[in-house]
Amino acid sequence: MIMAGLAQSTAALSADATAADSSFDIVSTYRQFLKGDPAMTMPVAAIEALVVLLSKSGPSTASELIDILAKAVQELKSGIKNSISLSAGCDMFQRFVLRNIQEYGDWEACKQHLVKNGGLFLQRAKESRFKIAELGLPFLRDDDTILIHSHSRAVTELLLLAARRHIRFSVFVTESRPTGEGLVTAKILRQNGIPVRVIADGAVGYVIQKVDKIFIGAEGVAESGGIINRIGTYQIAVLAKDANKPVYVVAESHKFVRLFPLSPFDLPDENPDATSFSTEQDQDDEYDEVLLNSPLLDFTSDNLITALITDIGVLTSNGVSEELIKMWYD
Amino acid sequence: MPDAGAPTSASKGSNKPAAPAKEHASESQDAKAARKAEKAARRAQKVTEQGKATAKPSPEAIALARAQKRQQQQQQQQGNGSQIKHVRTGSSSVPSGATTGANASSLSDGNFGISGSGEDLLDKRVSLFKHLDSTKRSGTADASKDIHPAILALTLQIASYTVIGSSARCMATLQAFQAVIRDYRTPAGTTLSRNLTNHLSKQIDFLKTARPLSVTMGNAIRWLKQEISIVSIDVSDQHARDTLIEKIDTFIRDKIEVADRVIVQTAVPQISDGDVALTFARSLVIEQIFLEAHACGIQFSVVVVDSRPFYEGKELVRRLSNAGLKCEYVLISGLSYVMSDATTVFLGAHAVMSNGQLYSRVGTALVAMSAKRKNVPVIVCCESLKFSKEVQLDSVTFNELGSPDDLVNISSGSTPISGPLKDWRTLPNLKLLNILFDLTPPEYIKKIVTEVGSLPASSVPVILREYDRI
Missing domain, CATH: 1.20.120.420 (translation initiation factor eif-2b, domain 1)
Structure with missing residues (x-):
C-alpha cells in the first residue's frame, strides 16, 4: 500500500524518465531530464534524477538509503563533465535527506515524506527563477544600458520580466566564445522586443563606459561569495571594478556550492591543457583547435561582486557564506 | 606563531602540560630559589623598617611608589628645577642599595625574568601601551x-x-x-x-x-x-x-x-606540486599540514619566516627539514625577497575576532600585508575554539607585553647575553616595547580553514552564532 502511495506521488516526476527497469542508470536519467526541458538547470535535473532513483529503488534501512544516494551522486559527478552546479544540487539533496532521516523515527513514514518532499523541493527550485526576477526588478530602470555575458536563464528571465513590466532598457550581450551562447540570449531578447547589441568578448573594455550595470549568471556560487561562471566573467568583473560599475550576480540559491576556490585552478573542472605551451606552428592554424583547448569556466572572487540577487533575497557575498553555514551546520 | 610548542623542547611530549617530571623538578627548584631571594629581601627591609617597595611589588606598593615618585618630582622641580624626570635613585624612604640589590639578585638567578622595582617599571613603560599589564612574572x-x-x-x-x-x-x-x-x-x-x-x-x-x-x-x-x-x-x-x-x-x-x-585534511589539498608555502613563526597545525602534505607525496617547499625574540620558527624548520621537506629560513627583515617566490601563505592564529581580525604573533600582519601586495593568497588555519566573541579594531587596546629584557638580550641561545643596551634602565629617554601580538585586517585574509569548514574571515560571527558554545 505504501509502495502504491509512493508510485502515485512520483508518477508526475518519473513520467518522462526511462521506463522502470531493474538497472537504473542515474546519468542517462539526468541527461533525459536536461534534454526534456530547456528551462531545466543542472542542479534541478540532478535532484529530479535522485528523487526518481529514491522512488524506484526500495531501500529498507536509512543507512542503505544513504549509501544508495552517495553512490548515485558519485556516479553522476564522475559521469558528467561539468559537475560544479550539479554537485551543488546533489549535495543539497543529500543534506535534505540526511536531515529528514534524523527527524523521523518511523522509517516508512520518513521514506514517504522524502519522496513527497523531494517533489516539493524540486517545485521550489524551479520556481526560484521567477522569484529572483521579481526580487531583481527594482535594480532595472528606464534608460539603463545593461551588459550581460553568455547565456544565463536567470538573467534572461529577469530581463524578460522587466520588459513585460514596461521598463525600457537596452542590452549589450557578449558573444562569449568558445560556446557562442551570447547569440542565443540575443535572439531570445530581440524576440521579446528588447534592443540588443552583440559585442565581441574583447570589446567589453570598449563599451564599459556606456554601461550602467552588469548582470551575470552563475554556474555555482562558492562559499566566499565568489562565483564560478562561463569563461570571460572574471575579466568583465575586473573591468567593471575599474570603471566603478555595479556587478550583480543573478543565481538560484540551489547553486550555492560548498567549494572555496582561490583561483580557477582550484576548480574541479580545471583544464590542464589550458596552461600548457607549445612551439608547434600548426596548432594555432586550426582556429577550432584553439577554441577546443580553451577553458570553459573561470572564477570571479567576491570582492568584484556588488550583490547577489537570489531567491532568498538580495545578498552581499558575506551573506552567501552565512546561508551556506546555516544550511550545512546545524 | 601562537600555536607554537616549547621552543627549547626537542620532544613533542614537553609541549604538553604534564611536563616531564624532571623539568617539573627543576622548575620548582628555581621556584625555591626565587622564594629564598624574596624572603631575604623582605627580611632586609624589615630590619630597616622600610618595607614599602619590595623587589616584587604588590599593587599597593606600586601605588605607594607612584605617590612617592610624584612627591619627589615636585620636590625636585621646586628645588633645583631638574629636567630629568626619571631619577632612578629611588625615593628617599627606600635605600637605593636594597633596590638594586634585589634587582641584581633577580637578574642573576634569572629564572622568570627580571623585574625591576615598581618605579622602574612605571618609568620605562611606553606611554601608548601603559594600560597593558607588563609581565609581572610572580614567583610561587x-x-x-x-x-x-x-x-x-x-x-x-x-x-x-x-x-x-x-x-x-x-x-x-x-x-x-x-x-x-x-x-x-x-x-x-x-x-x-x-x-x-x-x-x-x-x-x-x-x-x-x-x-x-x-x-x-x-x-x-x-x-x-x-x-x-x-x-x-x-x-x-x-x-x-x-x-x-x-x-x-x-x-x-x-x-x-x-x-x-580535520583542518589538516581540509588544508592539504591547498598545496600542490611545485608550490612554495610560506609561513610565519610556528603553529602546530601548520606544521602538521606541511608534514601531512609531504607524506602525501606532494612536491613543495616551505619558507619559514621568523622573528625575534622567540625564534619559534627555528623549531619548525628543524622538524620540517628532518622530515625531508625542502625548507628555507629567513628572518622577517628578508620578507620582501622570499614573498616573490611564495604561492600560498599559511598562518596560524592566537585568536580570530568577531570582525574577522586575526590576532596572532607580532609580525603576522606584516607578512599578510606583504602577501596581499604580491597577490599571494593568505590562508589562516585554526580551530573554531580560537574564535573570540569580542571585536577589536586595533592592536593597542588589547595586547600583551613581554619583558623588555627579552629585546635587550642579543643571544639566540638559552643563556642571555646583554648587548649594548645592558643598562637600558638607566639610560634616559629610552623605552623598550616588547609587544607580543598584532592584528591582521580581514582584507588580507583569503580564507580561514577550521574544523567546521573553510570560511571567509567575515563569517566568524556566523560560526559563533550557529555554534553557540555556551
Whole structure:
C-alpha cells in the first residue's frame, strides 16, 4: 500500500524518465531530464534524477538509503563533465535527506515524506527563477544600458520580466566564445522586443563606459561569495571594478556550492591543457583547435561582486557564506 | 606563531602540560630559589623598617611608589628645577642599595625574568601601551595555600614561555584543571557545583599572574564553568569529579586534537606540486599540514619566516627539514625577497575576532600585508575554539607585553647575553616595547580553514552564532 502511495506521488516526476527497469542508470536519467526541458538547470535535473532513483529503488534501512544516494551522486559527478552546479544540487539533496532521516523515527513514514518532499523541493527550485526576477526588478530602470555575458536563464528571465513590466532598457550581450551562447540570449531578447547589441568578448573594455550595470549568471556560487561562471566573467568583473560599475550576480540559491576556490585552478573542472605551451606552428592554424583547448569556466572572487540577487533575497557575498553555514551546520 | 610548542623542547611530549617530571623538578627548584631571594629581601627591609617597595611589588606598593615618585618630582622641580624626570635613585624612604640589590639578585638567578622595582617599571613603560599589564612574572612564594601544585607548575611554565602557543596553553590548563578537580574535596556545608567554580577561579587568578589568559583558555574556562554549574547536587562527589575529568578529555579531543586533524585534511589539498608555502613563526597545525602534505607525496617547499625574540620558527624548520621537506629560513627583515617566490601563505592564529581580525604573533600582519601586495593568497588555519566573541579594531587596546629584557638580550641561545643596551634602565629617554601580538585586517585574509569548514574571515560571527558554545 505504501509502495502504491509512493508510485502515485512520483508518477508526475518519473513520467518522462526511462521506463522502470531493474538497472537504473542515474546519468542517462539526468541527461533525459536536461534534454526534456530547456528551462531545466543542472542542479534541478540532478535532484529530479535522485528523487526518481529514491522512488524506484526500495531501500529498507536509512543507512542503505544513504549509501544508495552517495553512490548515485558519485556516479553522476564522475559521469558528467561539468559537475560544479550539479554537485551543488546533489549535495543539497543529500543534506535534505540526511536531515529528514534524523527527524523521523518511523522509517516508512520518513521514506514517504522524502519522496513527497523531494517533489516539493524540486517545485521550489524551479520556481526560484521567477522569484529572483521579481526580487531583481527594482535594480532595472528606464534608460539603463545593461551588459550581460553568455547565456544565463536567470538573467534572461529577469530581463524578460522587466520588459513585460514596461521598463525600457537596452542590452549589450557578449558573444562569449568558445560556446557562442551570447547569440542565443540575443535572439531570445530581440524576440521579446528588447534592443540588443552583440559585442565581441574583447570589446567589453570598449563599451564599459556606456554601461550602467552588469548582470551575470552563475554556474555555482562558492562559499566566499565568489562565483564560478562561463569563461570571460572574471575579466568583465575586473573591468567593471575599474570603471566603478555595479556587478550583480543573478543565481538560484540551489547553486550555492560548498567549494572555496582561490583561483580557477582550484576548480574541479580545471583544464590542464589550458596552461600548457607549445612551439608547434600548426596548432594555432586550426582556429577550432584553439577554441577546443580553451577553458570553459573561470572564477570571479567576491570582492568584484556588488550583490547577489537570489531567491532568498538580495545578498552581499558575506551573506552567501552565512546561508551556506546555516544550511550545512546545524 | 601562537600555536607554537616549547621552543627549547626537542620532544613533542614537553609541549604538553604534564611536563616531564624532571623539568617539573627543576622548575620548582628555581621556584625555591626565587622564594629564598624574596624572603631575604623582605627580611632586609624589615630590619630597616622600610618595607614599602619590595623587589616584587604588590599593587599597593606600586601605588605607594607612584605617590612617592610624584612627591619627589615636585620636590625636585621646586628645588633645583631638574629636567630629568626619571631619577632612578629611588625615593628617599627606600635605600637605593636594597633596590638594586634585589634587582641584581633577580637578574642573576634569572629564572622568570627580571623585574625591576615598581618605579622602574612605571618609568620605562611606553606611554601608548601603559594600560597593558607588563609581565609581572610572580614567583610561587606569594601563592596562597589554595593553589594546586599543578597550577603552580603551569604558571611557571607559561611565564617562562616553556608552554607557549594558545592551543598548547589551553590544553595544559585543562589538564592542570583535571588534576585540580581530582584532588578537590567539597568542604562541608556547600555543594560541588557551587564551590568548585570558586575554587577554580582562585586557580585561574593565579594563572593570570604569569600571562593574560589566551582566548582559547577563556573559551575553555567558560565552557568548564558551565559544565560545573550543571552538575546535579544529587550525584556523589566522586562521580561528579570523574564525569568532569572525562568531559575535559572529550573537550580536548574534540576541540583541539580532532579539530586539528580535520583542518589538516581540509588544508592539504591547498598545496600542490611545485608550490612554495610560506609561513610565519610556528603553529602546530601548520606544521602538521606541511608534514601531512609531504607524506602525501606532494612536491613543495616551505619558507619559514621568523622573528625575534622567540625564534619559534627555528623549531619548525628543524622538524620540517628532518622530515625531508625542502625548507628555507629567513628572518622577517628578508620578507620582501622570499614573498616573490611564495604561492600560498599559511598562518596560524592566537585568536580570530568577531570582525574577522586575526590576532596572532607580532609580525603576522606584516607578512599578510606583504602577501596581499604580491597577490599571494593568505590562508589562516585554526580551530573554531580560537574564535573570540569580542571585536577589536586595533592592536593597542588589547595586547600583551613581554619583558623588555627579552629585546635587550642579543643571544639566540638559552643563556642571555646583554648587548649594548645592558643598562637600558638607566639610560634616559629610552623605552623598550616588547609587544607580543598584532592584528591582521580581514582584507588580507583569503580564507580561514577550521574544523567546521573553510570560511571567509567575515563569517566568524556566523560560526559563533550557529555554534553557540555556551
